[in-house]
Amino acid sequence: xxxxxxxxxxxxxxxxxxxxxxxxxxxxxxxxxxxxxxxxxxxxxxxxxxxxxxxxxxxxxxxxxxxxxxxxxxxxxxxxxxxxxxxxxxxxxxxxxxxxxxxxxxxxxxxxxxxxxxxxxxxxxxxxxxxxxxxxxxxxxxxxxxxxxxxxxxxxxxxxxxxxxxxxxxxxxxxxxxxxxxxxxxxxxxxxxxxxxxxxxxxxxxxxxxxxxxxxxxxxxxxxxxxxxxxxxxxxxxxxxxxxxxxxxxxxxxx
Numbered sequence: 310x311x312x313x314x315x316x317x318x319x320x321x322x323x324x325x326x327x328x329x330x331x332x333x334x335x336x337x338x339x340x341x342x343x344x345x346x347x348x349x350x351x352x353x354x355x356x357x358x359x360x361x362x363x364x365x366x367x368x369x370x371x372x373x374x375x376x377x378x379x380x381x382x383x384x385x386x387x388x389x390x391x392x393x394x395x396x397x398x399x400x401x402x403x404x405x406x407x408x409x410x411x412x413x414x415x416x417x418x419x420x421x422x423x424x425x426x427x428x429x430x431x432x433x434x435x436x437x438x439x440x441x442x443x444x445x446x447x448x449x450x451x452x453x454x455x456x457x458x459x460x461x462x463x464x465x466x467x468x469x470x471x472x473x474x475x476x477x478x479x480x481x482x483x484x485x486x487x488x489x490x491x492x493x494x495x496x497x498x499x500x501x502x503x504x505x506x507x508x509x510x511x512x513x514x515x516x517x518x519x520x521x522x523x524x525x526x527x528x529x530x531x532x533x534x535x536x537x538x539x540x541x542x543x544x545x546x547x548x549x550x551x552x553x554x555x556x557x558x559x560x561x562x563x564x
Contacts, residue, residue: 310350310351310352310421310424310425311348311349311350311351312349312351312417312420312421313346313347313348313349313417314346314347314349314402314410314413314414314416314417314449315341315342315343315345315346315347315402315413315452316341316342316345316402316406316408316409316410316413316478317339317340317341317342317408317409317413317445317448317449317551318339318340318342318408318476318478318549318551318558319337319338319339319340319407319520319549319551319552320337320338320339320340320469320507320514320518320549321336321337321338321503321506321507321514321518321519321520321549322335322336322337322519322520322521322522322552323335323336323337323497323498323499323503323519323521324491324494324496324497324521324522325496325497325498325499326496326498327496328460332460333460333491333494333496334458334459334460334496335457335458335459335460335461336456336457336458336499336502336503337456337457337461337503338454338455338456338457338467338469338503338504338507339409339445339448339454339455339457339461339464340454340469340471341449341452341453341454342476342478342558344476344477344478345401345402345478346401346402347366347398347399347400347401347402347410347413347414347417348397348398348399348401349378349396349397349398349399349414349417349418349421350396350397350398351394351395351396351418351421351422351425352394352395353392353393353394353395354392354393354394354395358393358395359393360379360382360393360394360395360396361395361396362376362378362379362396362397362398363395363396363397363398364376364397364398364399364400365397365398365399365400366398366399366400366401367400367401367402367403367404368400369400369404376398376411377411377412377414377415377418377442377443377446378396378398378414378415378418379396380415380442381414381415381416381418381419381422381439381442382394382396382418382422384419384438384441384442385419385422385423385428385438389426389428391422391426392426396418398414403480403556404484405483405484405485405486405555406480406484406551406552406554406555406556407485407522407550407551407552407553407554407555407556408478408480408551408552408556409445409448409449409552411443412439412442412443412445412446412448412449413449415439415442415443415446415449416435416439416446416447416448416449416450416452417449419435419438419439419450420435420450423435432450432451435450436450436451436464440462444460444461444462445457445461445462445552446462447462447464448461448462448464451464451466453466454466454467454468454469454470455467456503456504467504467507469507471511471560473562473563474511474546474560474561474562474563475560475561475562475563476558476559476560476561477540477545477558477559477561478551478556478557478558479536479556479557479558479559480555480556480557481530481532481533481536481555481557483530483532483533483555484555485526485530485553485554485555487553489525489526489529490522490525490526490553490554491522491525491553492525493524493525493528494521494522494524494525499519501517503518506518511546511547511560512546512547514546514547515541515546515547518547518549519549520549520550520551520552522550522552522553522554523537523549523550526550526553526554526555527550530554530555533550533554533555533557536557537549537550537557537559540557540558540559541559543559543561544561544562545559545560545561546560546561546562547559547560548560
């Protein structure tokens with residue numbers, strides 16, 4: 310079985326409060342994009358062979374057992390005693406970009422195993438399992454526009470359609486750690502709820518649809534801010550850093 314995990318962008322990202330568990334409550338709109346895809350292949354391993362993972366494409370600095378794809382397999386294997394499999398992951402979605410590439414790989418792995426071995430899990434069940442692997446993994450189970458609240462895993466469908474626009478993404482040669490992104494963030498409830506702003510025409514998003522991480526990341530990495538500014542100079546109707554960075558996307562009206 311071959312599947313093609315896709316990235317996401319964040320349409321607005323408000324960090325609204327700090328939680329007692331050390332995490333932060335956020336609100337954001339996850340939006341799937343398909344301009345770049347990973348490739349994930351899963352085949353049943355020969356009898357007596359162990360489960361293996363090979364990775365090509367973009368380098369991943371991560372031990373095999375900690376790769377989210379392997380963790381997704383292990384999670385379902387604990388429940389179902391799955392057959393051993395050979396997994397090949399070709400990475401094209403950049404890491405450290407705020408595009409959710411690793412989370413997408415994990416979620417697509419769960420969905421693929423569920424289908425390949427006819428495990429019978431519902432989307433809701435897969436979403437709950439995915440949430441144990443990462444805050445935004447659950448989004449990729451549904452893979453449609455969603456309002457994410459809590460730590461990003463409380464999901465509500467939203468009607469956002471950017472099919473009349475071109476979404477361009479660019480990642481500079483820098484990666485942002487979660488610790489760095491949160492370093493100068495001051496949680497606050499937004500004056501206008503995100504789900505109200507998003508109902509406006511895209512051309513009206515620029516002044517009010519914010520990513521709170523930009524305030525801490527841009528001063529440390531001005532090259533990221535320059536990409537956003539360049540998008541507007543090139544005619545984008547909206548541009549923003551995605552997630553905690555460092556990728557920046559621009560939304561351009563199709564001619």
